[in-house]
Amino acid sequence: MTGISQFGLALAALIPIHPPAASSIAEGVDQLYYFLTGISIFFSVLIFTLIFYFMIRYRRRSPEERPPDTHTSLALELTWTLIPSGICAILFVWASMLYIQNSRPPAASTEVFVIGKQWMWHIQHPEGPREIDELHVPVDEPIKVTITSQDVIHGFYIPAFRVKKDALPGRYTSIWFQATKIGTYHLFCSEYCGANHSQMIGQVFVMSRSDYANWLSAQEKTESMAQQGQRLFSQLGCESCHLANATGRGPSLAGVYGRPEKLQSGETRVVDENLIRQAIIFPNSVLLPNYPAIMPTFQGQVNDEQLLQLIAYVKSLGAPERTNGK
Amino acid sequence: MSTVTAELHESPAEPRTHYLNASYGIRSWLLTTDHKRIGLLYLATITFMFLIGAIAAALMRLQLIEPQGALVQPETYNKFFSIHGIVMVFFFLVPSIPATLGNFLIPLMIGARDVAFPKLNLMSWYLFITGCCCMLYAIMAGGVDTGWTFYVPYSSAYSHQHVIAAALGIFIAGFSSILTGLNFIVTIHKMRAPGMTWFRLPLFIWSMYATSVIFILGTPVIAITLLLLGLERLLHVGIFDPRIGGDPLLFQHLFWFYSHPAVYIMILPGMGVISELIPAFSRKRIFGYTFVAFSSLAIAIISFVVWGHHMFVTGQSVYAGLIFSVLSFLVAIPSAIKVFNWTATLYRGSISYEAPMLYALGFIGLFTMGGLTGLFLASLAVDVHVNGTYFVVAHFHYIMVGGAVMAFLGGIHFWWPKITGRLYPDLWARFAAFTIFIGFNLTFFPQFVLGYLGMPRRYAVYPAEFQFYNVMSSAGASILGVGYVIPLVYLIWSLRYGPPAGPNPWGAKGLEWEKAPSPPPTHNFEEIPIVTQEAYDYAGTSGVAHV
Numbered sequence: 001m002t003g004i005s006q007f008g009l010a011l012a013a014l015i016p017i018h019p020p021a022a023s024s025i026a027e028g029v030d031q032l033y034y035f036l037t038g039i040s041i042f043f044s045v046l047i048f049t050l051i052f053y054f055m056i057r058y059r060r061r062s063p064e065e066r067p068p069d070t071h072t073s074l075a076l077e078l079t080w081t082l083i084p085s086g087i088c089a090i091l092f093v094w095a096s097m098l099y100i101q102n103s104r105p106p107a108a109s110t111e112v113f114v115i116g117k118q119w120m121w122h123i124q125h126p127e128g129p130r131e132i133d134e135l136h137v138p139v140d141e142p143i144k145v146t147i148t149s150q151d152v153i154h155g156f157y158i159p160a161f162r163v164k165k166d167a168l169p170g171r172y173t174s175i176w177f178q179a180t181k182i183g184t185y186h187l188f189c190s191e192y193c194g195a196n197h198s199q200m201i202g203q204v205f206v207m208s209r210s211d212y213a214n215w216l217s218a219q220e221k222t223e224s225m226a227q228q229g230q231r232l233f234s235q236l237g238c239e240s241c242h243l244a245n246a247t248g249r250g251p252s253l254a255g256v257y258g259r260p261e262k263l264q265s266g267e268t269r270v271v272d273e274n275l276i277r278q279a280i281i282f283p284n285s286v287l288l289p290n291y292p293a294i295m296p297t298f299q300g301q302v303n304d305e306q307l308l309q310l311i312a313y314v315k316s317l318g319a320p321e322r323t324n325g326k
Numbered sequence: 327m328s329t330v331t332a333e334l335h336e337s338p339a340e341p342r343t344h345y346l347n348a349s350y351g352i353r354s355w356l357l358t359t360d361h362k363r364i365g366l367l368y369l370a371t372i373t374f375m376f377l378i379g380a381i382a383a384a385l386m387r388l389q390l391i392e393p394q395g396a397l398v399q400p401e402t403y404n405k406f407f408s409i410h411g412i413v414m415v416f417f418f419l420v421p422s423i424p425a426t427l428g429n430f431l432i433p434l435m436i437g438a439r440d441v442a443f444p445k446l447n448l449m450s451w452y453l454f455i456t457g458c459c460c461m462l463y464a465i466m467a468g469g470v471d472t473g474w475t476f477y478v479p480y481s482s483a484y485s486h487q488h489v490i491a492a493a494l495g496i497f498i499a500g501f502s503s504i505l506t507g508l509n510f511i512v513t514i515h516k517m518r519a520p521g522m523t524w525f526r527l528p529l530f531i532w533s534m535y536a537t538s539v540i541f542i543l544g545t546p547v548i549a550i551t552l553l554l555l556g557l558e559r560l561l562h563v564g565i566f567d568p569r570i571g572g573d574p575l576l577f578q579h580l581f582w583f584y585s586h587p588a589v590y591i592m593i594l595p596g597m598g599v600i601s602e603l604i605p606a607f608s609r610k611r612i613f614g615y616t617f618v619a620f621s622s623l624a625i626a627i628i629s630f631v632v633w634g635h636h637m638f639v640t641g642q643s644v645y646a647g648l649i650f651s652v653l654s655f656l657v658a659i660p661s662a663i664k665v666f667n668w669t670a671t672l673y674r675g676s677i678s679y680e681a682p683m684l685y686a687l688g689f690i691g692l693f694t695m696g697g698l699t700g701l702f703l704a705s706l707a708v709d710v711h712v713n714g715t716y717f718v719v720a721h722f723h724y725i726m727v728g729g730a731v732m733a734f735l736g737g738i739h740f741w742w743p744k745i746t747g748r749l750y751p752d753l754w755a756r757f758a759a760f761t762i763f764i765g766f767n768l769t770f771f772p773q774f775v776l777g778y779l780g781m782p783r784r785y786a787v788y789p790a791e792f793q794f795y796n797v798m799s800s801a802g803a804s805i806l807g808v809g810y811v812i813p814l815v816y817l818i819w820s821l822r823y824g825p826p827a828g829p830n831p832w833g834a835k836g837l838e839w840e841k842a843p844s845p846p847p848t849h850n851f852e853e854i855p856i857v858t859q860e861a862y863d864y865a866g867t868s869g870v871a872h873v
Binding site for chain 1: 400401404471473475477479480483484485568569571574575608609610611613614615616617639640641644647648651652655656658659662663665666667669670672673674675676677678679687690691694695698699701702704705706707708709710711713714715775778779780782783784785786787788789791794795864865866
């Protein structure tokens with residue numbers, strides 16, 4: 001028995017047929033995948049069977065054969081238009097509901113920040129520790145990953161979690177997942193990024209909460225990202241204008257994160273990672289009413305890692321809910 | 327027997343003058359304005375380009391036999407897949423059926439002596455080979471490593487290879503597509519023979535018309551996009567570069583606005599070919615003529631509004647994702663309608679299995695699988711997982727190779743006797759069709775599994791757990807390669823040694839078979855035919871069968 005099961009395990013390692021499913025959304029994606037596979041098998045078998053049956057049943061028996069016309073049937077045309085349409089409608093609704101659900105991170109998510117660069121993944125935890133090509137996360141906790149790139153477009157892909165998002169230069173994208181199984185999983189770059197694209201791979205370590213706490217405390221002690229951001233905020237002189245009591249030459253940043261703001265252009269935008277970044281790099285493109293265009297650009301003075309720290313600091317200045325509650 | 331039919335039979339005593347022997351010498355080919363000769367010029371050119379693309383593919387499959395890469399460094403592998411993609415898409419698939427069979431057949435099928443603008447037609451070919459030369463220069467000078475998608479900012483600011491030369495080649499070849507599309511549209515509108523009404527047109531003509539519409543509307547967009555890429559690379563104008571306020575995703579929007587419709591440029595002509603082959607070898611009128619005809623136009627139109635499904639994981643908004651998803655499901659319906667109608671055409675037919683029919687049946691099967699796996703990619707939540715993996719590679723090869731190339735080969739085998747006046751050995755042709763079908767499935771089916779397992783595309787090296795399927799795929803590719811070489815051998819052989827075909831060896835309907843000898847004379851018809859019957863009148867029930 002054990003011999004057979006060992007052989008089975010060895011075979012499964014050699015010829016895998018299914019990727020590990022290690023996140024809260026993997027099962028839902030797999031169910032839809034198997035439903036799609038079922039539909040595909042059904043229609044393939046239907047078409048192949050009909051073709052083989054017709055090939056044999058109606059094979060030419062004499063060169064003079066002249067079969068009569070079969071007349072087009074509207075009922076038949078409608079049948080094979082409407083049934084596939086109905087199936088497509090079901091697939092669309094199912095896949096979209098899953099997609100919407102999978103694109104909304106729970107409010108209580110722990111954050112991780114990722115910068116892709118040729119050819120490595122640079123990861124920073126809010127507590128401060130950095131990792132290269134490795135990502136340690138606790139099991140059973142929602143994790144929100146904010147992703148950007150320092151150079152070309154990369155793709156942040158963890159097959160076992162069924163999540164993927166492109167890493168874009170000059171912009172933040174995000175995914176979230178909740179790992180459900182302790183283990184080690186692949187981290188791939190899924191968007192072609194040059195010579196060593198296929199070596200831009202890493203590992204995701206899903207750990208128990210206590211193991212994760214131990215891992216975190218064993219890391220070199222550093223300031224948190226928000227503290228690093230605060231230090232930059234004063235080093236770069238941001239605080240001379242952005243006073244906390246809103247009396248400075250620039251708007252106060254307290255509680256600004258997550259708040260919708262009406263801009264001078266008339267556009268209303270929620271203050272998120274992308275807007276904060278834009279305000280630092282291209283300040284005059286996102287002016288608030290009553291504030292003159294006097295902020296200089298910080299392009300070239302802050303790198304992608306520092307931008308994330310500044311964003312973490314602005315976020316630490318309080319979300320609108322908290323300020324309302326006070 | 328009518329007089330026309332009698333005239334079609336050659337008397338062996340005096341050899342007939344036709345478009346191939348009307349004049350000799352290289353000048354008579356390079357300066358020809360005969361749509362049939364131009365079709366053959368294209369056939370030779372794209373066959374050569376196909377060989378280059380196929381060699382690149384063979385080298386890729388060799389590399390991937392071993393996880394650590396069996397052949398070359400990753401930089402070189404990246405050039406293999408870039409050259410394979412660019413050459414196969416822009417220099418083989420896009421012009422394949424339209425420029426060869428389309429050029430050869432459109433005037434013959436609608437009862438015209440040539441296309442509307444014969445000189446423009448020749449100019450299209452010169453533009454095309456100029457584009458080919460730019461691409462060949464890019465390859466010989468060291469290659470391209472951007473992939474066929476040229477995504478910025480890699481292609482605009484980071485690649486050190488010959489991006490401009492390759493983009494220029496595609497840019498120039500694009501004008502050949504635009505002019506060919508223009509020529510076909512005018513020809514189909516203005517040059518149909520008396521009595522050849524729109525609904526008497528063979529479905530191949532409908533699909534060529536739909537393809538031409540995409541040529542004209544879509545190709546200028548890729549031309550502009552590649553021009554902007556060149557400007558960005560040379561002058562750093564900042565349209566796509568985020569460091570100076572540009573948007574790298576804008577490139578993807580523009581690129582796919584052409585390149586998704588381009589998928590239908592590649593498959594619609596194939597569908598047109600299949601709509602000719604199935605009736606001819608089952609001796610039946612096509613089932614649901616109007617549904618098949620209008621589904622071509624529906625595909626052409628919807629194809630312009632589905633580009634965003636290539637960008638589901640780029641961070642585009644959830645709402646944009648939903649809209650592009652529903653439109654992508656919508657474009658699946660006309661394709662399904664075609665498959666069902668082809669299958670229904672077989673019902674109560676008189677089916678024979680010469681090589682072209684085997685290709686046609688293979689097409690239906692492979693296109694069905696390619697289409698169904700497209701549903702996986704339109705399904706947002708599943709696409710997030712398989713986007714950018716081998717699942718996508720497998721899917722589009724089922725459409726592009728299992729569909730478009732099978733149809734191209736089926737069409738070449740079907741009309742070869744008309745084109746050359748010679749028959750090829752049918753047994754060899756059937757053997758090749760089987761070999762290609764088996765080799766194709768062995769190559770690409772394992773890639774669906776690889777994709778769901780999570781293997782990203784464009785990997786020169788890969789984790790060992792993916793090796794089994796990669797070895798299977800490489801083994802399949804070697805069978806597929808043999809399958810492609812066999813027709814090359816016997817078709818060339820048949821040019822000299824093939825028995826004379828006669829005007830209509832298949833007993834097929836259509837002006838090209840019934841009103842023109844094989845090979846046709848330079849001006850196609852002795853007299854412009856007067857059409858009195860529906861297309862595919864195999865039962866002889868509409869109008870008068872013979873004029």
